[in-house]
Amino acid sequence: MLDDVDRRVISLLRADSRTPIAELARQVGVNRSTVTGRIEKLVAEGVIEAFTIRLANDVDRDAIRGVAMVSIAPNRGRDAVRAIRGYPEVEQLHSTIGEWDLVVHLRAISLSEFDTVLERIRAVPGVVDTRTSLLFNSLTG
Known part of the structure; x- marks a missing residue:
């Protein structure tokens, strides 16, 4: 704990x-x-799986970015968050109220890697459903 x-x-x-x-x-x-x-x-204990780097936007401009909406079974939220938080592809993780329990901002170097992290998220005990959108161009800054 x-x-x-x-x-x-x-x-x-x-x-x-x-x-x-x-x-x-x-x-x-x-x-x-x-x-x-x-x-x-x-x-x-596996809480920290890796130490990662954050690249300047111009260096990884070809990265695959997306948002995964995640629904969690009742009483499984803490374990699911702990598992998902540890993935290096997870840039941000937010709880929310409504149809979805979590909003996960993801960044991967390829579509294959993006698909792999989605499979890992879907396999987390307590994850009931996901819906994912890929992000294309940033319209700010």
């Missing part, structure tokens, strides 16, 4: 996985050995 320190470390690493341990410790308000131990534990 993740506590507040784990969640804060994950959040900071998600924003920039290159953040030095000393800076993570300062921002979380714990010592460096605590942060190091937490990261090692999170990796060993």
